[in-house]
Amino acid sequence: MNNHEIDYKLYGDDMQFVEVELDPHETVVAEAGSLMMMEDGISMETIFGDGSGGNGGLMGKLFSAGKRMLTGESLFMTTFTNVGSGKRHVSFASPYPGKIIPMDLSELNGKIICQKDAFLAAAKGVSVGIEFQRKIGTGFFGGEGFIMQKLEGDGLAFIHAGGTIHKKELQPGEVLRVDTGCLVAMTAGVDYNIEFVKGVKTALFGGEGLFFATLRGPGSVWIQSLPFSRLASRVFAAMPQTGGAKDEGSLARGLFNILDGD
Known part of the structure; x- marks a missing residue:
């Protein structure tokens, strides 16, 4: 084993930490x-790349960090090592x-293979790289972009996603169609492609x-x-206009001050 x-334990329901x-x-x-x-006795260090140990010197580390930039992640990752004599715990x-x-x-x-911002943490030795989509259409219209993340190794990795997560096992030849943004991860044997929504009215007015x-x-x-x-778009749509928000806030604060006796 490389x-x-x-060992790990998950806490919480909708706002989890590991x-x-x-x-x-x-x-x-x-x-x-x-x-x-994190508990006392854990050493924290910022590194280039994923720390998998196969980066091959400075140029390899720079290349690994550059690949992470393509997936929208930071140039740096952080390692947490138990330098004490007993068991220690760190939470993410x-x-x-x-x-x-x-x-x-x-x-x-x-x-x-997972969406580009899904990775949270992993055992040291897990390689965090990029997965180029073979089909141009998948890259341009796939919702997650031309590049997705790939996690390789034989250890534990933790990814996160929004809402409720459903795992589905696909049999050989079985097809599942999902909203492009709802795909979190898949094993390497799954064939991933993008299809255009059939029907002009469905495409233009279906809202999907x-x-x-x-x-x-x-x-x-x-x-x-x-x-x-999807969550961000709903929050943004519900936000008031800048001018209205300022006026309403000022009016509300003034009314509060009057009622409070100021």
Whole structure:
């Protein structure tokens, strides 16, 4: 086994965090900014790339960091190593409401393809890279862009997604069509393509976009019920105009001050 063997425990329901238990000298790698808390005796270090150990010197590390930029992630990742003599714990939290999905890559043929901002943390040795979509149409209209993340190795990795997560097993030749933004992850054997919504009226007035993802088995796929982009668009649509918000806020504060006796 090339990856560190870590134990973990999930807490919460819709606003989850994962607590990782580290034995002495064990290390977990996480996205910069995902730390929630850690116990004394854990050493934290910022690194280029994913820390998988196969980057081949300075140029390799720079190339690995550059690949992460293509997926919209930070140039840096953070490692957390237990430098004490007993077990220590470090916790990582999701950046928005949803679920954290633990994935044992040794049980998933050593590779998972996921949306570009799904990765949260992993055992040291897991490689976090990029997966180019073979089909140009998939890249331009796939909702997640031309590039997706790939996680490779034989250890534990944690990804997060919005809302409720549903795992579906696809049989050979079985086809599943989903909204492009709702696809979280899939195993390497799943064929992923983009289809145009048939029917002019459906495409223009259906409210579901012009394209959907077509997934063909065999393999496993993970679907999220609330993509962050959908949540953000609803919040943005509900926000008042800048001028109105300022006037309404000023009026409300003035009324509050009057009622409060100021």
